[in-house]
Amino acid sequence: MRLAFTLFASLLALPTLVHAQTSKPPIDKGTVLLEVPAQGKTLRITLGQMMSSLHVPGVSVAVIDDYRITWAGGIGTTREQGGTPITTETPFQAASISKPVTAAGALWLVSQGKLDLDQDVNERLVQWKVPANDLTKTQKVTLRRLLSHNAGVNVHGFAGYEAGKPMPTLRQMLDGEAPSNSPAIRVTATPGTLCRYSGGGFVIARALMEDVSKQPFDEFMQQHVLTPAGMKHSTFRMELSPADAARAPTGTSVAGKSLPGQYHRYPEMAPDSLWTTPSDLALFAIEIARSAQGKSNHVLPQAMVQEMLKPQCEGDGDRIGLGFGLRWEQTRGTFAHNGGNDGFQSTLMMDANTGKGLAVMGNGDGFSGIGEAVMRVIGERYGWHATFRDPDLGDIVLVIAGVKDLDAALGAYRQAKASGFKGYRHGPGTLNTLGYQQLMRKDTASAIRVFAMNVAEFPKDANAYDSLGEAYMAAGQREMAIQNYEKSLTLNPDNSNAEEQLKTLRKGSQND
Template identity: 35%
Template sequence: MKNTVKAYLGSLKATTQKSYELTTCLVLFFSVFSFNISLAQSTVEDRIKQVENGLTENIQTGDSAAANLLERMKHFKVQGLSIAVIKDYKVDFAKGYGFADPEKKIPVTDKTLFQAASISKSLNSLAILKLFKNRKLDLYADINTYLKSWKFPYDSISKGKKINMANLLSHTAGLNVHGFAGYEAGKPLPSVIQILNGESPANSDAVHSLFPPGSRQEYSGGGTTISQLVLTDVTGEKYENYLRDQVLKPLGMLSSTFAHPPTGISQSLLSAGFDGDGKEVKGKYHIYPEQAAAGLWTNPTDLAKYIIETQLAYQGKSAKVLDEETTKLRLSPYMNKNGAALGVFVEDYNGVKYFGHGAGNAGFTGGYYGSFEGGNGLIVMVNSDNGEIVQELINSISTVYGFKGLSKTKKVTLAEVSDQDLDRYLGNYQLTPELVLTVSREGKRVFVQATGQPRIEAFPESNNKFFFKTIQASMEFVKDQNGLIKELIFIQGRTIHAKRL
């Protein structure tokens, strides 16, 4: 997982507002009606071409235009990617682009396997919920009831409150360890217990409490790894075997595996991973013994089977793994109306709801969305640390297919800011105890850089307000009564008042 300002400060969920005046509703009705006719009359080839030529940044200025997929891959130094689009509960198309292994000239196809990274958590939750459905564990009981080979070390921080399985799956257990770095191929691998204890050769901290369970949501791959141990302690089976037999096979995900390393699969089907500069990960990819949190190898075609089955089960029309009741429980946010459910995140755009999950392992990024109603969805998997192209593809796919709410693109007119004001903004601002944000400029261009992070450009929305194209965030410079800058207000998921140093 990448430790970026974006990851540190959280993601800003886009919201939209509607006018419900009669004239606006009529215009909206006829435009949607025309769009649906257009989509129905277009061929798959037409839709693929539109997706490939419709990539847009989240923020578009006056001179911005839709871009071609291959051009954006080159711009972001992405070697290869694969996508699938679901329409009316069926895969409308699945296609690969670029190379899985440029050195060997192995292209990405719809069969190429990528590391699914945190998407693994979604499939893990199916396995845990199946144990719950079969009455082999209680989602709301103390996890130590089921842990046999290791016990969670409760301390005073948890304030006597016990962690349950629903807490682990919804990131409300109050635990640390956001994500995992993985292990270079051929290097010693730790056991799950060594990972949880932070013991060599594990390369992550011991998993422990940060605050009482149920207090708030805090993403924790460490918590998901505890659920992995619960599953193996309860079933007595290897994790990859149980997931293969009880989840992947019933879903028809026959090309996918949780095995680490991925044995029994042709190397030509495994994509190598690459860093943000397009350089191959040493050993081609890392190994993740944290299987539930990050260990799945799959492709968009297989993931589409999982999404479609979830949609059908939610409607009570299928039950290959979970029935309707358990599926609805799984897709219900555990603490909030929006946010983390059990192994998935739920987003609601004015009544159009999606379940989904993002992905980020060393050398791999991606994400998926599935609609609650209508049988629509998309999957994007990229063999690069640079995941900026993921949202641009989502913007394009959702625009072409009319997937309401998923496109984050908006038009913004740039403001003119005087050199005098730009000079006033330069300096260092204390974002958090660990992070200082440095503001600099080159001519009229303004840049910010957080401690240990890449420099990114900021664009003026007004004289003192700026936005970013590469992250969903904004910042505002605040003057005191003498006209001097006293603080910077940084908004990205939450609001930070950063004092000037």
């Protein structure tokens, strides 16, 4: 999973889904998302082209304006080959957007006097305790710190489990015991001293919520958050019902391969297992925004939501509330979160001050650039007056390689470089991703060409040499592979992959 960021006074009717009364939707496959110079011309890249080139079969969008869903729609299909059309009721894995929704559930318990944000969680945990160590002698793990990624807890995210694999219990996940595929969740920094994203912290929060509520986590969240917010197509259940699974998309890799078993299972639940739709996420965001203004209280009272949207932890450019990220290069009223499980990605953003926002989801690991581009286009059309991040040049060259060819993609990179990369985000990963696109196509000559260019661009980057070594290895050029893996290891002595590949390559040399 990815770091996400880089959230009642009177009982009013729940917000309703309202489609814009227009003959043309605000976005479709033909919508131009990017305009980039390539080979002396301006290349206009559409949503459909991005979806095809980045292997994202389906995209679903909900647009929020004036605290209402003004348009929602699905684009594409549930899988690359075949599948069914995406609709507004097609559920996607929300991944880390599960966290702010979970936070709302935890804050419901606080609002009812059943939990205290600043109490040592070990005083309320029953089925498991946070192991004490020197770091917790004076500073304790609290619910506030868990929900704001400030508790000093490890484990950034979780890999999930393929269908049919053994599922760990909650305690096994907390202690990193088989069949859990993640490390033990422990305090590895003094609580309250470090903003560090932690999915592990939300697993502890789940244990706390279950112990206090005496309900299974998914049932508690359905009763106290999802249903009150009007999220009719949402569930925290790890395994979908047969009917929901038939409607759900298949997770898709950057190479366009379907995930075995359709999707990975996430038994951690609280940080990553929410299935939902953009429209349901939009309803949740609207509820939070209106609650912050004292105009709704279906989930939380105004004071609790205002606490949720107040910066709790700041560092490394992040401003984090209770569950939501609060730094989004937009206004101070904006709360947001991204999500990424294997094969699924999503973005939710809402401005509580203007009532404008967006939820967009896709079933592909290459979705992030699409989500950002959709946000820019919708923001311009709906007058958000916001400053958006520059597009990722890595996504652009991937799409150009798909729409045109590799020469055009590398030409676009050179043009961007000539302009000082103005208007683009770029780095060692920009060409690296393009190189792996060629490697996955088994075009080792093109992969070597791209990786070699990346090494020339970033001669101090260990991973650039590691990738070039991998391409030479795939091409059967053992000595060149050894040379590049050795260079990578020199730059990064902790590169265990380079060590393993060198052992394999040198063993092969001895057997010749």
